[in-house]
Amino acid sequence: MSKQSDSCPTLDRLAFTREDFDYLRHFVAAATGIVAGDDKYTLYYSRLAARLRRLGLADFRAYRDYLKQNPETESIELVNSLTTNLTSFFREPHHFDFIREQIVPARRRAGDKRMRIWSAGCSSGEEPYSIAITLLQSILDIAHWEIEIVATDIDSHVLASGVEGIYAYDRIAHLDATLRERYFRRDPASDGARVSICEEARRLVQFRHHNLLHPWPFHRPFDVIFCRNVVIYFSQDTKRWLVNRFAETLADGGHLFMGHSESLYRTSDRFDSCGNTVYRLQAGVDARDGAGGAP
Ligand SMILES: C[S@@+](CC[C@H](N)C(=O)[O-])C[C@H]1O[C@@H](n2cnc3c(N)ncnc32)[C@H](O)[C@@H]1O
The missing domain is CATH 3.40.50.150 (Vaccinia Virus protein VP39)
Incomplete structure (x- = not known):
C-alpha cells in the first residue's frame, strides 16, 4: 500500500509542535486504539504533511482547528493516513x-x-x-x-x-x-x-x-x-x-x-x-x- 514516505522532508517545513503531536496522537489512540510513542513524531509529520498541503493549511495548529470543525470527515482521513497496512498473500504461511x-x-x-x-x-x-x-x-x-x-x-x-x-x-x-x-x-x-x-x-x-x-x-x-x-x-x-x-x-x-x-x-x-x-x-x-x- 502506498502511504506518504516516513522520512521527514526538510524543505518548506510546516510548523509541528510537541503540543500538536500530543493532540493528534491522543485523538488517534482514542479513535482507533493505535498508540504512538515519542519516536513516532517524524512519522506523524511525514504522513500528515501532504494532507495539510492539500488542504492549503499553513501549519499543524491550523490542522487541529480544521479537525475540530470537520470531525466526521477529517477523522477518517487522519486515521487512513496513520494506519500501518503492511500485508502480503500467504503471510505467515x-x-x-x-x-x-x-x-x-x-x-x-x-x-x-x-x-x-x-x-x-x-x-x-x-x-x-x-x-x-x-x-x-x-x-x-x-x-x-x-x-x-x-x-x-x-x-x-x-x-x-x-x-x-x-x-x-x-x-x-x-x-x-x-x-x-x-x-x-x-x-x-x-x-x-x-x-x-x-x-x-x-x-x-x-x-x-x-x-x-x-x-x-x-x-x-x-x-x-x-x-x-x-x-x-x-x-x-x-x-x-x-x-x-x-x-x-x-x-x-x-x-x-x-x-x-x-x-x-x-x-x-x-x-x-x-x-x-x-x-x-x-x-x-x-x-x-x-x-x-x-x-
Ligand atoms: C499491519 S496491518 C495487518 C494486515 C493483516 N492482518 C496481516 O497481518 O497481513 C494492520 C491493519 O489493522 C488495521 N487496524 C488498526 N486499528 C484498527 C481498528 N481499531 N479497527 C480495525 N482495523 C484496525 C489497520 O488499518 C491495518 O490495515
Missing part, C-alpha cells in the same frame, strides 16, 4: 497450513460443512483472499459448504483495494506458479502488470468498514478469527479487552490466529495454544469475564 491440515479435516470429521471466518484488520485483502484460496484448495466439494469470510478494517482506502481485488503482479510473484495461474487473472488492460483475484475466491469474502473499538455488528459466532499484526499497535489494556471480546465472539472450540509477535501470554487465559500463534478457545469458560465496553 503456517497459519494457512493449519487451516488446511487441522481445521478443515476436523470439520469434515464432524460432518459440519459450515465455516464462518473473520479477518479482523484485513488491510487490502491479501489475508482474507489467502484464506479463501486455502479453502478452495482444500475443500473440493466447496459448492456444498456454507463458507463466509468477513473481512474488516478501519482504513477505508485499503478496504476499497480489497473490494477491487486487483494487485500489482509483484504482490503474487513469490507464490507457487500453479497457485498464481489457478487463482489470479492477468489484467489485459495493464499489460499483465496487474492481476485480479479469481471470482470463486472473491465470492467467499465480504468486506466491511469496521472499527474494532466500536460495537460489533455480528449476530452469529465465528469459527475462526484472524487478527494478525493489529494489536501490536495497541496498549496492553486494549489488547486484553479485544482478545476477551474475541473469546465471546468465537464458537466453542473456535480458533484465534495472531501475528508472529503477538502471543496471548499475560493477555488472556481463555485460550489454549496450538503453537505458532494459533489459539483455541477453551470450553466452558465464563463468557463475560473481562470484557465490556472498549477501554
